[in-house]
Amino acid sequence: MADVEATLDACIKCNICTSYCPPAQVTGAFPGPKYAGPQAQRFRSPREPSPDASVDYCNGCRVCNLVCPAGVKIAELNARARASLFRDRGGVPLRERLLGRAELLGRLARPVAPVANLLLHNAASRWAAEVLLGIDRRAPLPRFANRTFREWFSRRGGRAREAAGARFTTGRRKVAYFHGCAANYYEPHVGRAALAVLERNGVEVIVPEQVCCGLPMLSNGDFDPARACFQTNLRHLAPVVEAGYDIVGTSTSCTLTLKAEARELLGDDSEAARLVGEHTYDVCEYLMAMHEAGELDTGFEPLELRVAYHPPCQLNAHRIGHPATELMAIIPGLEVEESGAACCGIAGTYGLKKEKYAVGMAVGRPLFDFVKDSGATVAACDSETCRWQITHATGVRCLHPIELLARAYGLADGQA
Amino acid sequence: MRRISADVLVIGGGATGTGVARDAAMRGLWTVLLERRDLNHGTTGRNHGLLHSGGRYAVKDPVSARECIEENRILRRIMPHCIEDTGGLFVVTSSDDPAYGDRFKAACDACGIPCEEITPAGALRREPRLDPRLRRAFSVPDGAADPFVATLATAESARAHGARIYRYHEVTRVVLRGGRVSGVVARDLVNDEEVLVEAAITVNAAGAWAGRIAALAGCEVKIVPAKGVMVALNHRLVNTVVNRCKPPGDGDILVPVGQVCVIGTTSYEVPDPENYGIEAWEVALLLDEGEKLVPGFKAARALRAWAGVRPLYSGEATAGGATREVSRTFTLLDHETRDGVAGLLTITGGKWTTFRQMAQVTVDAVCQKLGVARPCRTHLEPLPGSERRDYHRVGAPLRAVEGGRQAELVCECELVTRDQVETAIDAGAVTLDDVRRSTRLGMGPCQAGFCGYRAAGLLHERRQPAVQEANLALRDFLQERWKGLLPVLWGRQLRQARLDELIYLGIMNAERLDTGGRKSPLTDFYLQQAESSAHGVEQPLTGGGGQERHG
Ligand SMILES: Cc1cc2nc3c(=O)[nH]c(=O)nc-3n(C[C@H](O)[C@H](O)[C@H](O)COP(=O)(O)OP(=O)(O)OC[C@H]3O[C@@H](n4cnc5c(N)ncnc54)[C@H](O)[C@@H]3O)c2cc1C
Ligand code: SF4
Ligand code: SF4
Numbered sequence: 001m002a003d004v005e006a007t008l009d010a011c012i013k014c015n016i017c018t019s020y021c022p023p024a025q026v027t028g029a030f031p032g033p034k035y036a037g038p039q040a041q042r043f044r045s046p047r048e049p050s051p052d053a054s055v056d057y058c059n060g061c062r063v064c065n066l067v068c069p070a071g072v073k074i075a076e077l078n079a080r081a082r083a084s085l086f087r088d089r090g091g092v093p094l095r096e097r098l099l100g101r102a103e104l105l106g107r108l109a110r111p112v113a114p115v116a117n118l119l120l121h122n123a124a125s126r127w128a129a130e131v132l133l134g135i136d137r138r139a140p141l142p143r144f145a146n147r148t149f150r151e152w153f154s155r156r157g158g159r160a161r162e163a164a165g166a167r168f169t170t171g172r173r174k175v176a177y178f179h180g181c182a183a184n185y186y187e188p189h190v191g192r193a194a195l196a197v198l199e200r201n202g203v204e205v206i207v208p209e210q211v212c213c214g215l216p217m218l219s220n221g222d223f224d225p226a227r228a229c230f231q232t233n234l235r236h237l238a239p240v241v242e243a244g245y246d247i248v249g250t251s252t253s254c255t256l257t258l259k260a261e262a263r264e265l266l267g268d269d270s271e272a273a274r275l276v277g278e279h280t281y282d283v284c285e286y287l288m289a290m291h292e293a294g295e296l297d298t299g300f301e302p303l304e305l306r307v308a309y310h311p312p313c314q315l316n317a318h319r320i321g322h323p324a325t326e327l328m329a330i331i332p333g334l335e336v337e338e339s340g341a342a343c344c345g346i347a348g349t350y351g352l353k354k355e356k357y358a359v360g361m362a363v364g365r366p367l368f369d370f371v372k373d374s375g376a377t378v379a380a381c382d383s384e385t386c387r388w389q390i391t392h393a394t395g396v397r398c399l400h401p402i403e404l405l406a407r408a409y410g411l412a413d414g415q416a
Numbered sequence: 417m418r419r420i421s422a423d424v425l426v427i428g429g430g431a432t433g434t435g436v437a438r439d440a441a442m443r444g445l446w447t448v449l450l451e452r453r454d455l456n457h458g459t460t461g462r463n464h465g466l467l468h469s470g471g472r473y474a475v476k477d478p479v480s481a482r483e484c485i486e487e488n489r490i491l492r493r494i495m496p497h498c499i500e501d502t503g504g505l506f507v508v509t510s511s512d513d514p515a516y517g518d519r520f521k522a523a524c525d526a527c528g529i530p531c532e533e534i535t536p537a538g539a540l541r542r543e544p545r546l547d548p549r550l551r552r553a554f555s556v557p558d559g560a561a562d563p564f565v566a567t568l569a570t571a572e573s574a575r576a577h578g579a580r581i582y583r584y585h586e587v588t589r590v591v592l593r594g595g596r597v598s599g600v601v602a603r604d605l606v607n608d609e610e611v612l613v614e615a616a617i618t619v620n621a622a623g624a625w626a627g628r629i630a631a632l633a634g635c636e637v638k639i640v641p642a643k644g645v646m647v648a649l650n651h652r653l654v655n656t657v658v659n660r661c662k663p664p665g666d667g668d669i670l671v672p673v674g675q676v677c678v679i680g681t682t683s684y685e686v687p688d689p690e691n692y693g694i695e696a697w698e699v700a701l702l703l704d705e706g707e708k709l710v711p712g713f714k715a716a717r718a719l720r721a722w723a724g725v726r727p728l729y730s731g732e733a734t735a736g737g738a739t740r741e742v743s744r745t746f747t748l749l750d751h752e753t754r755d756g757v758a759g760l761l762t763i764t765g766g767k768w769t770t771f772r773q774m775a776q777v778t779v780d781a782v783c784q785k786l787g788v789a790r791p792c793r794t795h796l797e798p799l800p801g802s803e804r805r806d807y808h809r810v811g812a813p814l815r816a817v818e819g820g821r822q823a824e825l826v827c828e829c830e831l832v833t834r835d836q837v838e839t840a841i842d843a844g845a846v847t848l849d850d851v852r853r854s855t856r857l858g859m860g861p862c863q864a865g866f867c868g869y870r871a872a873g874l875l876h877e878r879r880q881p882a883v884q885e886a887n888l889a890l891r892d893f894l895q896e897r898w899k900g901l902l903p904v905l906w907g908r909q910l911r912q913a914r915l916d917e918l919i920y921l922g923i924m925n926a927e928r929l930d931t932g933g934r935k936s937p938l939t940d941f942y943l944q945q946a947e948s949s950a951h952g953v954e955q956p957l958t959g960g961g962g963q964e965r966h967g
Contacts, residue, residue, distance in 0.1 A: 009650045009717035012912045013829065013862040031822040039828060042651045042675040042860075043814035051811030052818050070911070 004077060004264055010070035011038035017064035017074055022343040023057055026362035030057035033064035037074035040081065050085040057359070058082070059347035060219045061313035075317075076264050082221040092222045095133045099349040100217035100225070106144065106185030113144040120144075136357035140346070140392035142186040142384070149179050149188035153195075153207050160204045173203045173295070175286070176240045178249035178258065181212050182384035190384075193406035194250045194283050200409050201290060201297050206245065209236040213254040218265050219348050230262045230273075238272040247280040250402060252314040252382045253348065255282045259318065282315065283402055284382065288323035291330075300408035302333035307404065308376035310339040310367055310390065312383035313347070324382055324401035331408045337374050341367035344381075346389035361393065368393040380404060418604075418611045420580070422448040424782055425599060425615035427587050427629055429453075430460035431563060431768050433621035434570040434581075435775030435794070441577035442797070443783060443790040448613055449571075449579060450602050452586035453938070454850045456567050458623045460768060461853055462724030464646055464680045465673035466657060467491060467499055467559035468769040471506055471531065472664055473745075474523035480745040481527040483770045488557060490772060491566075492807075495799045498566040501807045502672055504558025504657035505539060506531075509708050510549040512662045517552045520661055524556065531556050543654050545710045558657040560673045562808065563768050564853055569799040576800070584846055584937055585611060590618070590632040590760075597633055597751075597759035605937040606846055617782050620762040624689035624727040630762055635755040637762055641689035641725040645698045646680035647904065650717040650861050652810070653677050653710050660709065667705030675810070675830065675860065676719060679706040689725040690941075693948030694903040718904040719861060729765045746774045748781060826874065827867035829860020837871055841878045847936055848872065848893035864897045865916035869924065884932035888939070891929055894920060895942040 011034070018024055018032035030036070036055040043051055058078040065075050086092045098105075109116035119125050126137040175198055183191035198205050210233055214226035237247055237258075249255040258280040263273045281289070290296045311322045328336045344364040345351050351360025371379050371394045379398040381387045387398035406412055424440045426433045429451025437449040451457070470484030492499055508517050517533070524531035532555050539553035540546055571581055582604075589601040591612070599614035620629045627639035652672040660668035666682045679702045686692040699721055706713035729747045746766030752758040763778045776792045783790060798805075809815075813831040824834040832855045840851040848871050851857050857871055858864030864871075872890035876883065901913055920926040 006716070010908055011861065012908075012915050013866055014915060028820075028823070035822055035828065039831075040814055042829075043811050043831070045652070045655055045810040047655055048809050048811050051809075051815040054818055054822070070908075 004073045004080065004267075005041065007071060007073045008038035008041045008077065011072050012070055014069065017068050017072075020063050020067045020342065022061060022063060022345070022363040023059055023359055027057065027359045029359070030054060033058070033074045033078070036081070037064070037077045038072050041077050044081060044084070049088040050081065052081070053085060055081045056085060056221075057356070059343070059345075059350040059356075059360070059363070061343045061347055062317040063313060063342050066316055066319075073264065076261075079218060079221070079265055083223045086221040092220065095135060095353065096220035097222055098133065099135075099352065100220040100222045101212075102181040102185070102216050103212035106148075106181055109144045110148055110185060113146050117143045130354055134354040135352050136354045139352040139357050140388040141352070142182070142388055144185055145188050147188065149184045149191035150207065152188055152192065158207075160206050161199060162202075173290070174245045175203050175205045175248045176208045176237065176245040177205050178210060178213075178237075178247050178254055178280070179207065180249060180251040180254035181216075183250050187384060187400075190250050190400045190402065193400065193403045193411070194248075196411040197287070197402055197405050197409060198248070198283075200411060201287070201295065206240075208240050208245075213251075213257040214262055215253050215257040216348060218257070218261065219350070223266065226262070227266050230266060230268065233258070234270070234272040234276055237276045241275050241279045245279075246286065247276065248283050248286045249280070250283050250382075250400060251384060252282050252312055252318065255280050256314050256317055282318060282320065282323070282382065284323040284327055285318070285320050287405070288326055291327070297409075298330055300331045300405075301410055303331050303404065303408050304333045305378060305404075306335045306374070306376040307337070308339065308371045308374040308379045308396070309336050309401070310341065310344065310371075310379065310381045310386065312381055312386045313343050315382050324380070328380070328401055328404060331404065334404065334408070336380075337376065339367050339370045341370055343367070344386045344389045344393075346385045348385050351389060360389070364389060364393055371396050417601075418609065419614070420448055420611060421599075421614040422446045422580075423616050423786065424448070425450065425613050425618045426621055427600070427618065428458070428621035428623055428625070429455040429567070429571070429581065429583065430458045430621070430623050431567055431570070431771035432623065432763055432766065432774055433619075434567050434574060435771045436619050436621055436763065436778050437579045437581065438570050438574035438577070439775045439779040439792055439794045440782060441574045441579035442793050443779060443788065445779075445782070445786070445788065447574065447579040448615065449574070449581045450585040450587055450600070450613065451581070451583050452605070454583055454846070454853055455571055455581075456564050456853050458625070459724040459726065460563050460567055460623075462722055463563060463768055464644075464669065464671055464678060465561050465563065466669060466671050466769075467561040468767060469504055469556040469558045470527055470529045471504065471520070471524055471554075471556040471558065472659060472669070474527050474529060475519055475663070477745070478523065478527050480767070480770075481523070481529060483745060483773060484767065485527060485529045485557075487770050487773050488559070490795045491561075491769070492559070494772075494795065494797065495566055495569060495802050496805060496807045497802045498562045498569065498799075499807055500560040500672075500810065502558065502560045502656050504556045504659060505543065506554040506556060506659045506661035507539065507546065507550050507709065508552040508661045509547055510551065511708055512551070512660060514551045516662055517554065521554060524554075529556060543656055543658065545653050545712070546658065547709060547711050552661065554661060558659070560657060560671055561768065562674065564856075565801065566799075568854060569801045572800045573797075582611075583844075587629060587632070590629070592633060592757070595756060595758060597757060600632075616759065617785055618760050619778055619782065620760065620764075621778075623764070624725040626727055626762050626764045630749075630751070630760075633751065633757050633760050635751050635757055635760070635762075637749060637764070638730045639764060640728040640730050641686050642683045642728045643686045643692050643723050643725050644681035644683050645694050645702065645721060645723045646678050647699055647702050647721045648676040648678045648719045649713075650719045650908075651675060651677070653713065653716060655810075658709055660705075667702040670706060670709055674856070679703070679713075683726065685728075686725065689727075691944060691948060692723060692725070693945075694721050694723055696903070699903050717861075717908040719909065720863065720900040721903040722900050727764045745770060746777075748774075748777055750781065826870045827855070827857045827860065827864075829862055829867075830856040830858075832857045832867070834874065837874050838878060841875055847938055848875065848889050849896050849938070852893075858893065858897055862912055862916060863901055864893060865912065865919055868893050868897070868920070882932065884930055884934055887929040888931040888934050888936055891926060891931060892936050892939055892942055894926060896938075899942065899945045
């Protein structure tokens, strides 16, 4: 695997990254990817305390990596620099540690979801969280579902199931569904939609043991627990892959982390990491591949709907095009308008932070304007935190594209 | 003719000359220094940046080794801000003889150089990129030095003690009166006028050019200029000075200096200290040697190549036998006893590391001649800039621009701010290359691709010269940077050069900038240097060359 640090040598200082970087466009607090990445890296030494704090204003969107003509792994350089920054300045701050542990929060809150929601969403506690933790009181926080995806799945029998009317051509495809934290604790309906769509297409779907992919920790500079998560996932997932399953996820962030991000950031070049990375797919990517192989059931019912679709940064970082756009285009009646905007500004947990909330909202402005002006009654996006941010900023409901597919198959479950 | 007079006249504004000027001024002597170009334009500004522990000389030349460790300790004390405390390793690679390690260790012990053998695993922990097949490793107190800042600080201290330093004053004639050197005639290259400088004692500290100065006084001093080539890589692959533990040879030291690491050097005789090229095989040899220390070295991005010339003094040439062989590394010649020409001393050879001691020995002799009995104090008084009593850190420039000052970066690669460039311009920079020497402008990956035109703009804004003059400054600077790029034009640096070319030739038409037929004191020098290297363009593949090796 490419040595992240070595890629700094490819930089030709062209500034293209800086002119595309969303935070750099809206705040002077972030000097931009060229400065924070390949340039600053030459001034960082493993033997000295971290010299630069501005790198913490990188939101990890990876727009820079995408536009760089030279292949510099800028976002990864920045993420590593943030981790060293925290390490050198007395450890990862409490807020960052907390925001990195979506899974732990979910596990704690789940049994008392209604109370937890009440606590999380009232003005007094939001004020306290802002004052004590630096989590902006206006920022969009999700609600805990009453029942997790895993609970639902185990009640369903906990096993793969053949859908009625499933149609398959070649040998049966086998998928291990990676729900991640969001579909498990906050939006189980996304997981159910994915399961329904895959099973409708004759795919055998299991739900393997798994923990948080580690991305929230990685992007909050908390590498050690992220490494532990990644190792646990490899232990669970590598045997599954060996048994012939593909890993498919509904969160573009989790799948990106399993595919490449964790390996690169943590410098893990183990065989298990390679195996899991090479067999992980975003759900729309997977369905699109099935479609190209003539294996997708395209018997969709018409959906008379106008959708404003935003391909999230994390999806772009997969470098697989926009499979959701292509899939939605097959649905009769569905009118999809794709945003040309770079980033919604939330970037996982970045836009929740008090000093960064305004940056996030300013970054997202072009997207929010697009959604509002599109006249669409519903928005769509593949990444959960982006969906929450879009709804927060525009008031427009935001779905995962898989939910639209499920609906077009007539598979909408009433349990959302 | 303008006239200047002094007790001591120093010729040469490198480490040695400024060191002599400081020492003389601190002893209360009325001192003048003449440098034909900018300070550091000579070998001092083109060296490897190694603060020697003495380890390199311990086996073959214990006298130099002792000088080095002594001065190493002193420089750490008086100019910590010019030194990065990297430490050094001597590594027995799989291509070296492990038995040499024992001789090396014993020699270091004998010279008083702290030297400790560490395990190969320990060496790899410290420098993970080293070839894991290494057999033995020794740690010594080498360091990385910034000779640019050191000379400027030395000059500043000299000025504070009353010395007058004239740059762009080229000594063209030595004035002899009754068998005695009474001073020199110099040409002020900026104002194009002659200056007469009279002094009781003249010190020739002209480095590789010292033979030419001596010749002006009718003395024969045989100095063989020995060229040494170095290649800088785009970023630091090691954070410790890494030496091969074997008898000294070509390309056996890797020094992390500032933001780069530098492999060097070679040592081959050239006819002229001024006019030499860098050959493809020299670059190839250095990269091959680097590969032996750090696998993957050749694939890393080379930034630039340059060369400096060592003044190799080849012993006695004329009658008298009065040469004072201070040691094998440096030589002080008293031309009164040696050639019957009074009032002239030549100090030559040596290392950057030992420049202070060379100055001390020289000024001791000056004082003796002038009947002044004041002891040297240069080892006691710290240099300006060292107030924080702390070594230089790799991260210091980044730390300094954090918190808002990023917005005013002129050179982004080396983090040089507008303030710094303006200060250098206002301090009388004659060329943009002078600005570079005092700020590091244009020394990073893009080699002035983006800062060159910005700096030219600032020059114009500050000085309001005719526009042709600003054009000339830019063209000179591009030419100067280009000559160091030529020998490494392949891979990623070639890509960079293409982008720079598009910017300067495609957008700015720099080739045809109107300079009104003007020339700076260095225009011809830059052109000629780039031409000498022009045949080094292809990627170096093979070594060889059949020239005789020196040093
Ligand atoms: C390739 C190489 C690598 C080296 N690496 C190291 C190292 O890592 N560590 C170390 O300790 N040492 C190193 N050295 C040695 C060290 O750099 C030199 O010994 C030292 O810089 C010499 O300084 P100087 O002042 O004597 O000479 P210079 O710096 O050459 O100064 C002489 C000055 O005299 C000026 N001059 C010439 N003619 C005239 C004139 N007519 N009128 C006025 N001025 C004139 C020149 O312009 C020049 O600036 C290296 C040398 C070389 C060649
Ligand atoms: S990852 Fe996004 S925020 Fe960070 S430097 Fe790159 S473009 Fe800017
Ligand atoms: S886009 Fe890539 S090559 Fe250009 S400045 Fe940014 S990192 Fe460097």
